[in-house]
Amino acid sequence: ACGADSPPRSNAKPGGYVAPDGPEVAEAERERGSGPVRTVQLTAARTPLDLGGGTTVTSWSYGGELPGEEVRVTAGDTLALTLANHLPEATSAHWHGIALRNNMDGVPGVTQKAVAPGADFTYRFTVPDPGTYWVHPHVGTQRDRGLYAPLIVDDPKEPLSYDKEWVVVLDDWLDGVDGSTPDKVLGRLRGGTRHRRGGMASRMPMGAESKLLGGDAGDVAYPYYLVNGRTAKDPSGFTARPGDRIRLRIVNAGGDTAFRVALGGHRMTVTHADGFPVRHTTTDSLVLGMGERYDVLVTAGDGVFPLTALAEGKRASALAVLRTGSGAVPAADVRPEELDGRLVTADRLRAADSVALPSRTPDRTIRLRLTGGMATYDWAFDGKPYSPDQRHPVREGERVRTEFVNTTSMWHPIHLHGHTFALGATPGGPRKDTAIVLPGQTVTVDFDADNPGLWMVHCHNVYHAEAGMMTVLGYR
Numbered sequence: 384a385c386g387a388d389s390p391p392r393s394n395a396k397p398g399g400y401v402a403p404d405g406p407e408v409a410e411a412e413r414e415r416g417s418g419p420v421r422t423v424q425l426t427a428a429r430t431p432l433d434l435g436g437g438t439t440v441t442s443w444s445y446g447g448e449l450p451g452e453e454v455r456v457t458a459g460d461t462l463a464l465t466l467a468n469h470l471p472e473a474t475s476a477h478w479h480g481i482a483l484r485n486n487m488d489g490v491p492g493v494t495q496k497a498v499a500p501g502a503d504f505t506y507r508f509t510v511p512d513p514g515t516y517w518v519h520p521h522v523g524t525q526r527d528r529g530l531y532a533p534l535i536v537d538d539p540k541e542p543l544s545y546d547k548e549w550v551v552v553l554d555d556w557l558d559g560v561d562g563s564t565p566d567k568v569l570g571r572l573r574g575g576t577r578h579r580r581g582g583m584a585s586r587m588p589m590g591a592e593s594k595l596l597g598g599d600a601g602d603v604a605y606p607y608y609l610v611n612g613r614t615a616k617d618p619s620g621f622t623a624r625p626g627d628r629i630r631l632r633i634v635n636a637g638g639d640t641a642f643r644v645a646l647g648g649h650r651m652t653v654t655h656a657d658g659f660p661v662r663h664t665t666t667d668s669l670v671l672g673m674g675e676r677y678d679v680l681v682t683a684g685d686g687v688f689p690l691t692a693l694a695e696g697k698r699a700s701a702l703a704v705l706r707t708g709s710g711a712v713p714a715a716d717v718r719p720e721e722l723d724g725r726l727v728t729a730d731r732l733r734a735a736d737s738v739a740l741p742s743r744t745p746d747r748t749i750r751l752r753l754t755g756g757m758a759t760y761d762w763a764f765d766g767k768p769y770s771p772d773q774r775h776p777v778r779e780g781e782r783v784r785t786e787f788v789n790t791t792s793m794w795h796p797i798h799l800h801g802h803t804f805a806l807g808a809t810p811g812g813p814r815k816d817t818a819i820v821l822p823g824q825t826v827t828v829d830f831d832a833d834n835p836g837l838w839m840v841h842c843h844n845v846y847h848a849e850a851g852m853m854t855v856l857g858y859r
């Protein structure tokens with residue numbers, strides 16, 4: 384079925400992929416670990432959700448909760464997670480950031496058949512690396528409903544010491560508000576109108592912040608921005624004691640919003656980017672594109688402190704509250720001064736020595752131009768809309784360099800499945816799976832092709848991906 388030069392393990396035939404499942408996959412799974420099997424049940428269903436402050440919507444979520452209940456395993460464990468689909472549409476579960484066996488990656492049409500309404504599917508794979516990850520569907524615009532949950536992989540030899548852990552999931556929300564759905568929004572965007580809503584967003588004073596990094600960070604003005612499923616009017620809280628060392632695991636699960644995050648009264652020490660350790664770097668604020676994660680350590684002060692996530696360029700923000708003592712609840716639109724202090728973006732970080740990608744000359748360079756425009760809404764790579772049969776070939780064992788050349792006026796957080804790249808062409812860049820490519824910029828990433836299969840590369844803006852900014856890397 385394949386080209387004459389394809390080795391037998393390649394099943395990358397156009398149209399109908401059969402994921403590799405021979406002895407070499409069993410062997411690779413053994414290398415990932417031999418820990419216990421963790422059995423988890425995840426039900427995707429349409430339920431009412433309380434966003435706080437009297438706002439209730441009916442939407443799609445995992446287990447009727449927003450975010451879905453955290454999935455927690457230890458590196459080396461086998462996760463056996465049964466996804467029960469109670470939705471009216473086919474769906475899937477994708478394990479964002481995990482270098483897992485290809486046939487469990489959750490991409491319908493590429494690695495599996497979508498899970499039909501009423502059906503269930505058990506994902507079973509060994510989890511190789513500790514870190515902060517998350518799960519979401521890989522079907523259409525479903526991700527911009529409430530279908531997301533944090534996936535935390537503990538390190539059996541955790542080198543950090545801390546007292547408490549605070550998982551902070553950021554999101555932009557429109558589903559079920561005044562009949563809004565992500566599909567309707569995509570239809571309007573394709574018809575050439577930006578999604579603008581008045582009145583409901585929490586207003587922030589206009590500042591230079593919206594253009595801090597240049598260009599447009601998103602297309603859609605959402606009525607709500609959430610931290611851990613709550614609006615700024617009735618924010619979620621986290622309680623600790625003064626002096627506690629708290630590890631924040633921050634996840635941007637938004638569909639179309641980059642967030643700038645700061646914790647009032649605190650400096651943050653960045654310890655991990657996209658789950659992988661970095662050389663500790665202290666900062667006032669951080670920017671997360673859609674799909675990115677950062678872990679930071681803070682030493683808690685005494686009082687009540689706002690954790691503000693500013694929606695870049697949208698004059699709105701999300702809020703959560705850290706409580707260690709007494710004090711007034713912060714106003715919904717509070718703007719801690721740390722938001723305008725030192726800012727960390729991924730290119731300012733260095734990989735921890737333990738995970739630095741060894742320096743090596745690339746065997747292959749793939750250059751992808753990010754193309755498209757707001758008026759035509761034709762986001763793509765190299766001007767070609769997504770087709771699952773068009774693949775960029777790589778070979779096992781290669782060092783692959785990928786260059787993302789942003790020719791557009793928008794931000795694109797680009798995500799690679801199944802691998803963790805090193806950011807930047809100079810050795811020692813942070814290990815990541817998602818990288819913001821700013822307008823006019825070229826971002827270079829290097830990775831080792833060590834996980835055979837078919838792997839998506841796409842913009843993590845859900846509307847850009849659906850419009851066509853997706854492609855596939857195929858091992859041959």
Ligand code: C2O
Pocket residue numbers: 477479519521674798800839841843
């Ligand atoms: Cu988080 Cu292909 O996605």
Ligand code: CU
Pocket residue numbers: 762794795796842843844847848852
């Ligand atoms: Cu994009």
